[in-house]
Amino acid sequence: MKHTFDCQSLLAHLNDLVIQSDSEGRALYFNEVALRKLGFYGEQVNRAEVKEFLFDLEGRPIDCAASLKKQPAELRSIYGDSISVLVTSYPEPDGSVMLICQEQQNIKTYDNAAGMQYYQHNEHLKILYRVTTSNYENFAEMLIAYLNAGIQLLGLETGFLSEVDGDDHKIVASISSLAELKKGSVSKLDQMYCETVVRHKRTVTYLHVGAIRAMRDHPACKELGLQSYIGMPVFIDQKFYGTLGFVSTEAREEEFDWFDLEIAEMMARTLGDALELAQLHQALQDKNTNLHEVNDNLERFAFAASHDLKSPLRRLSIYSQILETNLADNQTEEVKDSIDYIQKSVSRMTQLVNAILSFSRSGKVQIEPQISITGVIEDALQALEVDLQEKQADVQHDVMPTIAADPSLLSLVFQNLIANALKYIEPDKKPEIKISCSEQQGYYVFGVQDNGVGIDPAYHHKVFDNFERLNNVEGQEGSGLGLATCRKVVENHGGKIWLESEGVGHGTCFYFTVKADEKRSPLLNRPSAA
Secondary structure: OOOOOOHHHHHOOOOOEEEEEOOOOEEEEEOHHHHHHHOOOOHHHHHOEHHHOEEOOOOOEOOOOOOOOOEEEEEEOOOOOEEEEEEEEEEOOOOOEEEEEEEHHHOOOOOOHHHHHHHHHHHHHHHHHHHHOOOOOOHHHHHHHHHHHHHHHHOOOEEEEEEEEOOEEEEEEEEOOOHHHOOOOEEEHHHOOHHHHHHHOOOEEEOOHHHOHHHOOOHHHHOOOOOEEEEEEEEEOOEEEEEEEEEEOOOOOOOOOHHHHHHHHHHHHHHHHHHHHHHHHHHHHHHHHHHHHHHHHHHHHHHHHHHHHHHHHHHHHHHHHHHHHHOOOOOOHHHHHHHHHHHHHHHHHHHHHHHHHHHHHOOOOOOEEEEEHHHHHHHHHHHOHHHHHHHOOEEEEEOOOEEEEOHHHHHHHHHHHHHHHHHOOOOOOOOEEEEEEEEEOOEEEEEEEOOOOOOOHHHOOOOOOOOOOOOOOOOOOOOOOHHHHHHHHHHHOOOOEEEEOOOOOOOOEEEEEEEOOOOOOOOOOOEEEO
């Protein structure tokens, strides 16, 4: 999780030279000070490389990707001037690097208040840049980092983010030794200084509460001993959420200056944006959880319903066979046709029930670390042995890899694709099926090529939908769930499935991907007879 302020506007306040480069050392950004000191303008900015202007003390280009902590260096402007600096690098997760170059002539002890304030502002901007450009594992980690930064920048003891609901004030996150300000604690709003922030929806500051006669008896002062405070309203999508506050048991001698207020209010705005994103993310997770529950219920229902239908179908099939036997001697053409229609309907319904059962089971993936795809294909071929022999099909496949997958479900994918190749082919044509495998960008790409009737490109996008059937061949009917099951299995393995066909009469090749395991068998590209 990464949340930032407008970093360039912050860096513009720095008196140091700030340069950002990519992983190859090409400059991506210069703040105004760097542009002025180095003399870059126009297209020079886009063409600049760090090695052209940043050198170590022996004149060698500095490796900006290396970790640097105030390393002495020399910057060279386009005018030939040399600038002695101390370089600190801040690597970013995307490979870019932020270089902050502090001129050595500016590194001194300031002997006046204005100079010291300027120096402190400069150092505070560096802290703010680091905290706002960091990556965080989660929102809670980000909150703590921001509260720590606020405590350090504002010079107070305690920082907290609160949520306000009516008269209740709940601590969402905090860095505090006081039990009343620990995460999860709830108090009445009038017990806290942030009551004024909530009422006026603006920043409120107190330097020394004990010195304000009207506030000496306030519970936060009298019971908790809190003397100084700064609090800002936090909004989510322009709706009031709560407050960001920093407090201390010590009175503050100096006013919060414009810089302190700007930092505090920027942090409050950024946390409001981050809270909005966190809430949207949680809402999405909740919807996904609900969707998974609905899908699980549907799968259980499909499994139970299809399983329960098998018993009456079996009885219907048996009784139709008994009826056919009993009427064998006195069977009229009409009776024969009726019995035949019953048996075909039972067969069709049984096929559909089996397809629904397969589809309902296809969502339950049980990954095994090392499975042989050759063995998976052999299982599929064995399940189709009768059809393969009847059609005298020729099946060839490459030498296959060993991967992490669910063997029974992948076998179901191959079984469905091969069954389609056997089913959707001209009656007088011998099926020729080629199963291929290649490796591309960390995935294995499996292909099942046939010489069947092909598929019109206009229907390519529909064939993987539930109850969509491929081109009908005389006497062949599908359940409309075979390819939908394939898609579900492949996607649950983190892959994708698609087809290529030039159209009717040109055959079809179905492709699907499965992620290649790092510890895998070598992939050899030579054919093997099945």
